[in-house]
Amino acid sequence: MALTTEQRVRRAAVKLFAAKGFHGTGIRDLAQAAKISSASLYHYMGTKEDLLVEIMRECLDRLLLAARETLADLDDPPGRLSALVTLHVMAHAAQPDETRVVDNEVAALSRAARRRVVGLRDEYEAIWAGILDEGVAAGVFDAPEPAVTRLALLEMCTGVARWYSPRGPLPLDRLAARYAQLALRMLGSPAPDGDTAAGRAREVATRVWRIRP
Amino acid sequence: MALTTEQRVRRAAVKLFAAKGFHGTGIRDLAQAAKISSASLYHYMGTKEDLLVEIMRECLDRLLLAARETLADLDDPPGRLSALVTLHVMAHAAQPDETRVVDNEVAALSRAARRRVVGLRDEYEAIWAGILDEGVAAGVFDAPEPAVTRLALLEMCTGVARWYSPRGPLPLDRLAARYAQLALRMLGSPAPDGDTAAGRAREVATRVWRIRP
Amino acid sequence: MALTTEQRVRRAAVKLFAAKGFHGTGIRDLAQAAKISSASLYHYMGTKEDLLVEIMRECLDRLLLAARETLADLDDPPGRLSALVTLHVMAHAAQPDETRVVDNEVAALSRAARRRVVGLRDEYEAIWAGILDEGVAAGVFDAPEPAVTRLALLEMCTGVARWYSPRGPLPLDRLAARYAQLALRMLGSPAPDGDTAAGRAREVATRVWRIRP
Amino acid sequence: MALTTEQRVRRAAVKLFAAKGFHGTGIRDLAQAAKISSASLYHYMGTKEDLLVEIMRECLDRLLLAARETLADLDDPPGRLSALVTLHVMAHAAQPDETRVVDNEVAALSRAARRRVVGLRDEYEAIWAGILDEGVAAGVFDAPEPAVTRLALLEMCTGVARWYSPRGPLPLDRLAARYAQLALRMLGSPAPDGDTAAGRAREVATRVWRIRP
DNA sequence: GATGAATGAGACTTCATTCAT
DNA sequence: GATGAATGAAGTCTCATTCAT
Numbered sequence: 024m025a026l027t028t029e030q031r032v033r034r035a036a037v038k039l040f041a042a043k044g045f046h047g048t049g050i051r052d053l054a055q056a057a058k059i060s061s062a063s064l065y066h067y068m069g070t071k072e073d074l075l076v077e078i079m080r081e082c083l084d085r086l087l088l089a090a091r092e093t094l095a096d097l098d099d100p101p102g103r104l105s106a107l108v109t110l111h112v113m114a115h116a117a118q119p120d121e122t123r124v125v126d127n128e129v130a131a132l133s134r135a136a137r138r139r140v141v142g143l144r145d146e147y148e149a150i151w152a153g154i155l156d157e158g159v160a161a162g163v164f165d166a167p168e169p170a171v172t173r174l175a176l177l178e179m180c181t182g183v184a185r186w187y188s189p190r191g192p193l194p195l196d197r198l199a200a201r202y203a204q205l206a207l208r209m210l211g212s213p214a215p216d217g218d219t220a221a222g223r224a225r226e227v228a229t230r231v232w233r234i235r236p
Numbered sequence: 237m238a239l240t241t242e243q244r245v246r247r248a249a250v251k252l253f254a255a256k257g258f259h260g261t262g263i264r265d266l267a268q269a270a271k272i273s274s275a276s277l278y279h280y281m282g283t284k285e286d287l288l289v290e291i292m293r294e295c296l297d298r299l300l301l302a303a304r305e306t307l308a309d310l311d312d313p314p315g316r317l318s319a320l321v322t323l324h325v326m327a328h329a330a331q332p333d334e335t336r337v338v339d340n341e342v343a344a345l346s347r348a349a350r351r352r353v354v355g356l357r358d359e360y361e362a363i364w365a366g367i368l369d370e371g372v373a374a375g376v377f378d379a380p381e382p383a384v385t386r387l388a389l390l391e392m393c394t395g396v397a398r399w400y401s402p403r404g405p406l407p408l409d410r411l412a413a414r415y416a417q418l419a420l421r422m423l424g425s426p427a428p429d430g431d432t433a434a435g436r437a438r439e440v441a442t443r444v445w446r447i448r449p
Numbered sequence: 450m451a452l453t454t455e456q457r458v459r460r461a462a463v464k465l466f467a468a469k470g471f472h473g474t475g476i477r478d479l480a481q482a483a484k485i486s487s488a489s490l491y492h493y494m495g496t497k498e499d500l501l502v503e504i505m506r507e508c509l510d511r512l513l514l515a516a517r518e519t520l521a522d523l524d525d526p527p528g529r530l531s532a533l534v535t536l537h538v539m540a541h542a543a544q545p546d547e548t549r550v551v552d553n554e555v556a557a558l559s560r561a562a563r564r565r566v567v568g569l570r571d572e573y574e575a576i577w578a579g580i581l582d583e584g585v586a587a588g589v590f591d592a593p594e595p596a597v598t599r600l601a602l603l604e605m606c607t608g609v610a611r612w613y614s615p616r617g618p619l620p621l622d623r624l625a626a627r628y629a630q631l632a633l634r635m636l637g638s639p640a641p642d643g644d645t646a647a648g649r650a651r652e653v654a655t656r657v658w659r660i661r662p
Numbered sequence: 663m664a665l666t667t668e669q670r671v672r673r674a675a676v677k678l679f680a681a682k683g684f685h686g687t688g689i690r691d692l693a694q695a696a697k698i699s700s701a702s703l704y705h706y707m708g709t710k711e712d713l714l715v716e717i718m719r720e721c722l723d724r725l726l727l728a729a730r731e732t733l734a735d736l737d738d739p740p741g742r743l744s745a746l747v748t749l750h751v752m753a754h755a756a757q758p759d760e761t762r763v764v765d766n767e768v769a770a771l772s773r774a775a776r777r778r779v780v781g782l783r784d785e786y787e788a789i790w791a792g793i794l795d796e797g798v799a800a801g802v803f804d805a806p807e808p809a810v811t812r813l814a815l816l817e818m819c820t821g822v823a824r825w826y827s828p829r830g831p832l833p834l835d836r837l838a839a840r841y842a843q844l845a846l847r848m849l850g851s852p853a854p855d856g857d858t859a860a861g862r863a864r865e866v867a868t869r870v871w872r873i874r875p
Numbered sequence: 876g877a878t879g880a881a882t883g884a885g886a887c888t889t890c891a892t893t894c895a896t
Numbered sequence: 897g898a899t900g901a902a903t904g905a906a907g908t909c910t911c912a913t914t915c916a917t
Contacts, residue, residue, distance in 0.1 A: 028897090043343055046259035050891055060899050062893085071891070127340060130256055168406060168414055174399050175392050175418055182391020193381060201381055205388055208421045241880085263908055273882050278909070454901085469769055472685035476887055486903050488889080497887070553766060556682055594832060594840055600825050601818050601844055608817020619807060627810055634847045667876090689912055699878050701914080710912070881914085889907065896899085 031057045032067045036074050041120035045075055045131040075128060076136045082121040083143040086114055089231045090150055093224045100158030101212045102220030105203040107154060109221045111180045112199040113228035119184040126181060151177060158210065165211035176206055195234060196225055244270045245280045249287050254333035258288055258344040288341060289349045295334040296356040299327055302444045303363055306437045313371030314425045315433030318416040320367060322434045324393045325412040326441035332397040339394060364390060371423065378424035389419055408447065409438055457483045458493045462500050467546035471501055471557040501554060502562045508547040509569040512540055515657045516576055519650045526584030527638045528646030531629040533580060534606055535647045538625040539654035541610040548610040577603060584636065591637035602632055621660060622651055670696045671706045675713050680759035684714055684770040714767060715775045721760040722782040725753055728870045729789055732863045739797030740851045741859030744842040746793060748860045750819045751838040752867035758823040765820060790816060797849065804850035815845055834873060835864055 026034070035056035039048040050071060054061035068074045093110050097103045115122045125144075129137060151173050158164030166172040180202060187198070203221055207214055228234060239247070248269035252261040263284060267274035281287040306323050310316045328335045338357075342350060364386050371377030379385040393415060400411070416434055420427055441447060452460070461482035465474040476497060480487035494500040519536050523529045541548045551570075555563060577599050584590030592598040606628060613624070629647055633640055654660060665673070674695035678687040689710060693700035707713045732749050736742045754761045764783070768776060790812050797803030805811040819841060826837070842860055846853055867873060 044257055044259055046257055047344060049889080051889090061891085062899050062901090063897075065892075066897065127257075131260060171406060171411065171414055172418070174395065175415065178395020178398065179388050179392035182387065182395065185391065186387050193384065198384065201384055202388065205385070205422050208424065209418050211421065262906080264906090272880095274908090275883075275910080276881050279880060284908070470683055470685055470766075472683055473770060475885080477885090485901095487887090488904075489902050491888070492901060557686060597832060597837065597840055598844070600821065601841065604821020604824065605814050605818035608813065608821065611817065612813050619810065624810065627807055628814065631811070631814055631848050634850065635844050637847065688910075690910090700912085701878050701880090702876075704913075705876065878915105878917090880916090882911105883913100884911080886910065887908090890903105890905080892904100893902085894899105895901090 028057070028059060029067045032059075032064065032074075033078070037078055037120045037124060040075065040078070040128060041123045045071075045124075045128045072131075072133060072136065075124070075131065076140065078121060079125050079128070079132075079140050080143065082118070082125050083140065083147065085231055086111075087143060087147050089114065089227050090147065093227045094150070097220050097223065099215070099220075100154055100161055100163055101207060101210075101215045103154045104158065104164075104206060104210070104212075105215055105218070106220040106224040107151065108176070108180055108203045108206045109199040109224035110228050112183050112202045113195060113225065113234065114232055115181060115184040116187040116189075116195055116198065117228070117232040117234050119187055122181070122184040126184070148173070148177065155210075158212070163212055172209065176209065179205070199225070199228075241270070241272060241276075242280045245272075245277065245287075246291070250291055250333045250337060253288065253291070253341060254336045258284075258337075258341045285344075285346060285349065288337070288344065289353065291334060292338050292341070292345075292353050293356065295331070295338050296353065296360065298444055299324075300356060300360050302327065302440050303360065306440045307363070310433050310436065312428070312433075313367055313374055313376055314420060314423075314428045316367045317371065317377075317419060317423070317425075318428060318431070319433040319437040320364065321389070321393055321416045321419045322412040322437035323441050325396050325415045326408060326438065326447065327445055328394060328397040329400040329402075329408055329411065330441070330445040330447050332400055335394070335397040339397070361386070361390065368423075371425070376425055385422065389422065392418070412438070412441075454483070454485060454489075455493045458485075458490065458500075459504070463504055463546045463550060466501065466504070466554060467549045471497075471550075471554045498557075498559060498562065501550070501557065502566065504547060505551050505554075505558075505566050506569065508544070508551050509566065509573065511657055512537075513569060513573050515540065515653050516573065519653045520576070523646050523649065525641070525646075526580055526587055526589055527633060527641045529580045530584065530590075530632055530636070530638075531641055531644070532646040532650040533577065534602070534629045534632045535625040535650035536654050537606045538609050538628045539621060539651065539660065540658055541607060542613040542615075542621055542624065543654070543658040543660050545610040545613055548607070552607060552610070574599070574603065581636075584638070589638055598635065602635065605631070625651070625654075667696070667698060668706045671698075671703060671713075672717070676717055676759045676763060679714065679717070679767060680762045684710075684763075684767045711770075711772060711775065714763070714770065715779065717760060718764050718767070718771075718779050719782065721757070721764050722779065722786065724870055725750075726782060726786050728753065728866050729786065732866045733789070736859050736862065738854070738859075739793055739800055739802055740846060740849075740854045742793045743797065743803075743845055743849070743851075744854055744857070745859040745863040746790065747815070747819055747842045747845045748838040748863035749867050751822050751841045752834060752864065752873065753871060754820060754823040755826040755828075755834055755837065756867070756871040756873050758826055761820070761823040765823070787812070787816065794849075797851070802851055811848065815848065818844070838864070838867075 032053065035053050036048075039052055039056060043052075050061050050064060053071075053074075054064050057064070068077075089110055090107060093106050094103055097106055125140075129140060132140060152169070155164060155166060155169045155173050159166055159169055183198075183202070189195075193201075200218070200221065204214060245266070248266055249261075252265055252269060256265075263274050263277060266284075266287075267277050270277065281290075302323055303320060306319050307316055310319055338353075342353060342357075345353060365382070368377060368379060368382045368386050372379055372382055396411075396415070402408075406414075413431070413434065417427060458479070461479055462474075465478055465482060469478070476487050476490060479497075480490050483490065494503075515536055516533060519532050520529055523532055551566075555566060555570075558566060578595070581590060581592060581595045581599050585592055585595055609624075609628070615621075619627075626644070626647065630640060671692065674692050675687075678691055678695060682691075689700050689703060692710075692713075693703050696703070707716075728749055729746060732745050733742055736745055764779075768779060768783075771779060791808070794803060794805060794808045794812050798805055798808055822837075822841070828834075832840075839857070839860065843853060
C-alpha cells in the first residue's frame with residue numbers, strides 16, 4: 024500500500040535526522056526525500072523543530088507504554104530486568120533511526136521542548152532504576168554502585184541502535200536474548216529458569232514495533 | 237599560565253561541538269567562546285571542518301598510542317581486557333567532550349576526512365576484537381557471539397563520556413575498576429588475581445590525559 | 450511588455466559584468482540592479498559563475514550559428530570575408546556588453562567552464578582562419594603571415610564593442626561596410642562587385658540580434 | 663642581478679592584474695608572488711589601488727614620451743603613422759601585461775585616479791588623431807570616417823598585447839613592420855620609400871622598453 | 876625591514892519560513 | 897493540496913588594511 028504524504032515526510036525526517044543530524048538536515052533535504060516541494064512540507068508539519076519533537080515524543084511514548092505493559096505482571100527482579108533489556112534491545116534494533124534521533128538530538132531542542140522530552144526519558148529510566156533497586160534490596164543483584172550499573176546497562180543496550188543491521192547474521196530475538204544474558208551477568212545474577220519474562224517482552228515488542236519474526 | 241589563543245580556539249571548539257554538534261555550532265559561536273573576532277579564527281585554523289578533523293585525529297591518536305603502550309607487556313586475555321577497559325573508561329571520563337565529538341560527528345566529515353578518521357577508529361576497535369578472540373580461543377572468555385559482545389562492551393564503556401561528571405561521588409579509578417569488573421563478568425571470566433594490568437593502564441591514562449589523582 | 454525577473458537578472462548581469470568586471474560585481478549589485486533581494490537571485494541562477502557561463506555560451510552560440518548560416522551559400526573568399534566582418538561588427542555593436550564580457554572575463558572562469566567557452570571561441574576563429582587560407586591559396590588575398598593578419602583583423606573588429614555607441618553619427622550598416630572595406634584593404638583585395646555577401650550578413654545579423662534598421 | 667623587493671612587488675602586481683584582473687587579485691596573491699608577507703607589502707606600496715595607478719601611469723607616461731620623441735623630427739603623415747604603429751606594436755608586445763592592465767582595469771579606478779589616467783590616454787590618442795587628420799588634409803590618406811578609422815587602427819594595434827608571445831615565430835621588428843604595412847593599407851597609402859621613420863621608432867622602442875634585438 | 880596577530884566589512888551562498896496563486 | 901516566488905537572517909569564509917613587536 025502506498026504511503027501517505029505525511030508518512031513520507033515523517034520517515035524522511037527520521038532517516039535524515041538520524042543520518043546527518045537535525046542541524047545537518049535542511050528543509051530542502053527533507054522535501055527532496057519526501058518528494059514534495061519545500062513549501063508543501065508546511066502542510067504536513069509545523070516548524071522543523073515541531074517535526075523533531077513529534078518524532079521524539081512518539082518514540083519515547085511507545086517505549087514507555089510498552090515497558091509498562093510488559094512489566095505489569097512480572098514480579099521477580101531478574102525476570103523484570105530480562106524483560107526490560109529484551110524490550111529495549113528489540114525496540115532499538117527495530118527502529119534504530121528513531122532512537123538515535125532521540126539520543127543525539129536533545130541538544131537541538133528549545134528549552135520548553137527539551138523539558139518535555141527529557142521528562143519522558145527520565146520516566147523511562149526510572150523504571151530501570153526501580154528494578155535495580157528492587158533486585159539489590161532482594162539480594163539477587165550484586166551492584167555496588169547501582170547508578171553506575173544502571174548507566175552502564177543502558178548505554179550498552181541503547182548502543183544497539185548505533186550498529187545493528189537487520190542484514191546481520193543474528194536474528195533479532197537471539198540478539199535480545201544475548202543482551203539479557205549479558206545484563207544478568209553484569210549483575211551477578213543467574214539466568215532465570217524459563218524465559219517467560221523475556222517471552223512476554225518479545226510479544227509486546229513484536230506487536231508494538233511491528234517486527235516480523 | 238595563560239592559554240594560547242590557539243588553545244582557546246581548540247577548547248572552545250571541543251566544548252561547543254560536544255554540546256551543540258558540529259552543524260549546530262556557528263563560526264560566531266566559536267569566535268565568541270574563544271574571545272576573538274570570527275575573522276581572527278582563521279589565523280588559527282583552516283576551515284571549520286579542518287578544526288573538527290584535527291580534534292578527532294588527536295583524540296584517536298592518543299587513545300591508540302596509549303592502548304598500544306598499555307598492552308605492550310601484557311599477555312593474559314583477562315588482564316589485557318581489564319587494562320583496555322580501564323584505559324578506555326578513564327580516557328572517556330577525562331575528556332568526555334573530545335570523545336563525544338569523535339563518536340557523534342563522524343557524519344559531518346567529508347568523504348576523505350571520514351575515511352581517515354574511521355580508519356583510526358577501526359584500528360582501535362581491532363585491538364578489542366583481538367583480545368576477545370584470544371580469550372575465547374584460550375577458553376577463558378565465554379562469548380557465543382564475539383562480535384556482539386565486543387560491540388556491547390564498547391558501547392557500554394564509551395557511554396561513560398555521555399554521563400560522567402567529575403563532580404560525581406565515585407573517584408575515577410574506582411569507576412574504571414567497576415567497569416573492568418562488569419566487563420569480565422560479561423565474559424564469564426573471574427577477576428584477575430592482582431590488578432597489575434589495570435594498574436598499568438591507570439598509570440598510562442594518568443600520564444596521557446593528565447589526570448590528577 | 451514587462452520583463453521577466455529572469456530577464457532582468459540576465460540583463461543586469463550583462464551590464465554590470467561588462468562595466469565593472471565579474472569580480473568587481475557583487476551579488477548585491479546584481480540584486481539591486483535586478484530589483485530583487487540578493488537571496489531571490491538564487492531562484493534564477495545557480496552560482497554567480499553559472500550566470501557568467503550562461504551569458505558567454507549564449508553569446509558565442511548565437512555568433513557561431515549566425516556565421517555558419519551567413520556563409521552557407523557563399524563561395525568566393527572576398528565575399529565570405531566581407532560577410533564575416535559585417536556580421537561580426539554588427540554583432541559586437543548591437544550587443545557590446547555581452548561581447549565584452551565574453552572577451553574580458555574568460556580568466557574568471559573555472560577550469561572546466563573555461564574549456565567549454567574557449568572551445569566555442571576557437572571554433573569561431575577557425576572560420577576566420579579558413580577564409581584567410583582559402584583566399585591566400587586562391588591568390589586573391591595578400592597575407593604574408595596569415596595568422597598575424599587574422600589576429601589583427603579579429604582584434605580590429607572585436608574592438609568595436611569597446612567603443613561603439615548607438616548614439617554615434619554613423620548608422621550601423623555603414624559602420625559595418627566601412628569595416629569590411631578596411632578588412633579587404635588589409636588583404637590587398639579589391640572590393641567585391643556588388644555587396645551581395647555583405648547584404649546577406651546584414652540580413653542575418655538584423656534578425657539574430659533584433660537590430661532595428 | 664637580484665631584484666629589489668619593490669621591483670618584485672611591482673612585477674607581481676603587473677603579472678597578476680593582467681592575468682586575473684584587479685578585483686580578481688588579492689593582497690595575499692600579491693604577497694605570495696612577491697615572496698613576502700602580506701603585511702610587508704605595505705612597506706612598498708600605498709593601497710592596492712595606488713599600486714594599480716602607479717603601474718598605469720608609468721606605462722602611459724613612457725608610451726607618451728616615446729611617441730613624442732619618435733615623432734619629433736618626422737613630417738610626412740605616412741612616415742609618422744608608420745612610426746607610431748611600429749612604436750605602439752613594439753611597446754604592446756614588449757610589455758603585454760602592463761598594457762593589458764591599462765586597457766582593462768580603468769573601471770577599477772576611483773573617480774579621481776580614473777580622470778588622470780584617462781587624461782593621459784586621451785593625450786596619446788590625440789596624437790593618432792592628429793596624424794590621421796594631417797594625412798587626410800594632405801590627401802595622402804583615404805579615410806572617409808577618420809574617427810572610425812582611428813579606433814579601428816588603435817584596437818588592431820593594441821590587440822597585439824592580447825595574443826603576442828615572444829616564443830612565436832615572428833621576430834618583433836618584423837611583426838611591427840607587418841602592422842605598419844597593414845595600417846597604411848587601411849588608409850589607402852602606398853608604403854613609404856625607405857623605412858627611416860619606422861627605423862627611428864624601432865630605435866626608441868628598443869631603448870625605452872629594453873628590447874633585446 | 877619584516878611579520879604574526881588582529882579585525883570590521885563584506886564576499887557568496889543557504890537557511891527556514893511565508894504567501895499569493 | 898501544492899508550489900514558485902520571495903526574503904531577512906544567518907551561514908562560512910576572505911577581503912584589504914593596521915599595528916605592536
